[in-house]
Amino acid sequence: MARFVIGTVSEIPPGSRRIVTVARRSIGVFNVSGRFYAIKNVCPHQGAPLCEGQVTGTTRTLWTSEGPRLEWCREGEIIRCPWHGWEFDLTNGDTVFTSRNRVRAYAVSVESADTVDDPAERSTPSVAEESRDGIKLETFPVEVAEGRVIVEVDS
Amino acid sequence: MRVDAGIHPRVKSATHLQDYMGSPWKTRRLPGSDSYLYPPPRSIADSTNPSEVGRVLFAEGGLDRAILIPCTRGLLPDPEHGSIVASATNEWIAQEWLANNEYAERYLGTIRVCPSDPPRAVEEIHRWAGHAGFVQIGVPLRGHIPYGSPVYYPIWEAAMAHNLPVVVHEDGGQGIELPPTMVGFPTTYEEYYATLPYAAGAHLASLIGEGTFERCPSLRFVWADGGFAGVFAALWRLDKDWRSARVEAPWVSKPPSAYLGKHVWFVLHGLDRTREPADLAHLFEIFGASDRVMFGSNFPEWDAWGGLNSRDFSEDVFNRVMGLNAERLYDLARPTSKARRT
Numbered sequence: 355m356a357r358f359v360i361g362t363v364s365e366i367p368p369g370s371r372r373i374v375t376v377a378r379r380s381i382g383v384f385n386v387s388g389r390f391y392a393i394k395n396v397c398p399h400q401g402a403p404l405c406e407g408q409v410t411g412t413t414r415t416l417w418t419s420e421g422p423r424l425e426w427c428r429e430g431e432i433i434r435c436p437w438h439g440w441e442f443d444l445t446n447g448d449t450v451f452t453s454r455n456r457v458r459a460y461a462v463s464v465e466s467a468d469t470v471d472d473p474a475e476r477s478t479p480s481v482a483e484e485s486r487d488g489i490k491l492e493t494f495p496v497e498v499a500e501g502r503v504i505v506e507v508d509s
Numbered sequence: 510m511r512v513d514a515g516i517h518p519r520v521k522s523a524t525h526l527q528d529y530m531g532s533p534w535k536t537r538r539l540p541g542s543d544s545y546l547y548p549p550p551r552s553i554a555d556s557t558n559p560s561e562v563g564r565v566l567f568a569e570g571g572l573d574r575a576i577l578i579p580c581t582r583g584l585l586p587d588p589e590h591g592s593i594v595a596s597a598t599n600e601w602i603a604q605e606w607l608a609n610n611e612y613a614e615r616y617l618g619t620i621r622v623c624p625s626d627p628p629r630a631v632e633e634i635h636r637w638a639g640h641a642g643f644v645q646i647g648v649p650l651r652g653h654i655p656y657g658s659p660v661y662y663p664i665w666e667a668a669m670a671h672n673l674p675v676v677v678h679e680d681g682g683q684g685i686e687l688p689p690t691m692v693g694f695p696t697t698y699e700e701y702y703a704t705l706p707y708a709a710g711a712h713l714a715s716l717i718g719e720g721t722f723e724r725c726p727s728l729r730f731v732w733a734d735g736g737f738a739g740v741f742a743a744l745w746r747l748d749k750d751w752r753s754a755r756v757e758a759p760w761v762s763k764p765p766s767a768y769l770g771k772h773v774w775f776v777l778h779g780l781d782r783t784r785e786p787a788d789l790a791h792l793f794e795i796f797g798a799s800d801r802v803m804f805g806s807n808f809p810e811w812d813a814w815g816g817l818n819s820r821d822f823s824e825d826v827f828n829r830v831m832g833l834n835a836e837r838l839y840d841l842a843r844p845t846s847k848a849r850r851t
Contacts, residue, residue, distance in 0.1 A: 412756060412759070413755075413756050415723075417724070419662075421658075422720045438752070449752075452762060
């Protein structure tokens with residue numbers, strides 16, 4: 355596991371992202387409300403640069419007697435692929451839709467300089483796993499130390 | 510069991526339906542059943558007499574059961590009038606076809622309802638659902654609002670409550686429906702007839718896209734105008750883009766074609782094949798359709814056909830299409846506690 359410093363916390367404020375190439379892989383690091391997540395910059399559908407997509411929210415169904423209604427939710431936690439609009443959950447690499455496809459996700463953790471010695475306060479790195487339907491993005495652990503954002507990638 | 514899922518009985522005279530209406534409807538004139546913009550070229554038989562039809566279908570034809578889909582008169586401008594026609598149709602079928610003839614036990618009826626009048630449609634379903642002879646709800650293929658619209662929820666929920674499938678078939682006569690094709694009125698009968706099944710694809714896209722099958726998890730539809738292969742192919746297209754469109758319709762919780770399994774059946778028509786009859790077996794395989802396609806002759810229309818040739822199919826597929834699928838869908842083998850009343 356190699357560690358790459360990809361910037362400082364102040365350079366990637368909440369709601370922004372930084373796309374970097376480390377260990378020959380293009381990876382997007384996202385600051386979602388102060389927590390950092392990293393995913394591979396490849397859409398599992400057709401290989402589009404997923405991390406260039408729109409960071410947004412998504413819809414869920416509210417059933418009424420007059421039929422289904424749209425409800426907006428998870429603002430800032432969802433990325434939509436720039437090519438075909440497939441939706442992924444930035445916080446864990448899952449698809450928003452159910453599917454039999456599979457994308458690789460990488461865990462990302464962020465640690466601040468003053469908590470780096472307190473494991474209990476670290477964000478838990480998520481590990482690439484199968485999502486409920488098979489498609490899952492590759493995610494990478496992200497750590498923040500001394501105000502720097504560090505991504506861990508298998509080299 | 511050999512089952513024909515598409516038999517069209519007719520009233521013996523233009524005004525016979527009025528005999529089953531109360532006042533003031535019995536004296537209100539109806540558009541004739543022959544006021545049809547696209548009348549079939551001919552009929553091969555007279556289907557007004559249950560004994561005579563039964564002799565052809567059961568005694569000579571070897572069928573065990575026949576599912577009756579009586580046509581009504583198209584979508585009438587007055588929805589209540591439409592419901593009165595549907596109600597009289599059900600009364601006529603119950604009294605003359607499901608009883609009072611020597612083949613009554615072999616005929617199975619369709620509860621006709623007028624979908625532009627949901628409250629009366631629901632009443633009509635409750636009225637007949639306890640009658641063992643009626644095995645499904647019938648609505649016309651054409652109208653003004655696709656069947657996925659929430660305006661139809663009460664009808665579909667009543668069908669579910671009685672565990673009855675809904676059959677959709679092009680109606681007899683011309684009412685105030687939209688044109689039979691999406692591009693307007695065709696010129697000839699042939700154009701009309703060949704493109705008719707595509708309306709089933711439009712309704713199905715609506716039922717899936719508007720979440721009706723999510724809302725009505727045990728709702729079952731039977732598309733009785735044939736053309737299953739074209740409709741299945743249209744669903745592939747829905748599958749292609751549903752992930753991208755999910756944000757607009759999050760209630761579509763799975764690939765659209767995945768809704769077929771629990772919800773969709775087709776009546777197979779004679780023209781649903783290539784020139785080579787055996788290709789049909791291949792089509793069944795491509796679409797995984799051999800357990801959701803049911804033989805229907807379309808008797809007594811000009812294109813009525815006798816069903817699959819057993820030489821072209823495995824015994825298993827032949828038996829499913831020619832009876833077993835209908836037997837399962839309509840639960841025909843189960844001894845019924847429902848009464849056949851007249």
